[in-house]
Amino acid sequence: MDIRIRLGQNVRALREARGWSQEDYADRAGIHRTYVSDIERGRRNPTITVVEKLAAPLGMSAGALLDGD
Template identity: 80%
Template sequence: MEICVRLGRNVRRLREAQGWSQEDYADRAGIHRTYVSDIERGRRNPTITVVEKLAVPFAVPAGDLLA
């Protein structure tokens, strides 16, 4: 599966496991909600510094989001 799609599925799975809305999560990550929506749909190819921001609310290593 393409890496942007894997990232999106991992973000959605972890976000939903926390019971957070996209807006809740976006606020925690310091990223705009529409960007989170695009990420979850595999429609963004973010830089690694963005992946690190995405990982912070989940307290997981950034690399885990690409698995």
């Protein structure tokens, strides 16, 4: 599976498990809501810096977010 698709699926599942909207999550991560939407749909190829920003509010490492652990 394409890593962008896997990342998007992981982000969406973890965000929804916490009951956060895309806007809530984007605010916590310090990125724009539409960027979160694009990531969840596998339409963006985020930098490792952005992956770290996505992982931080979830309390996990960038690697774990990519792996889905």
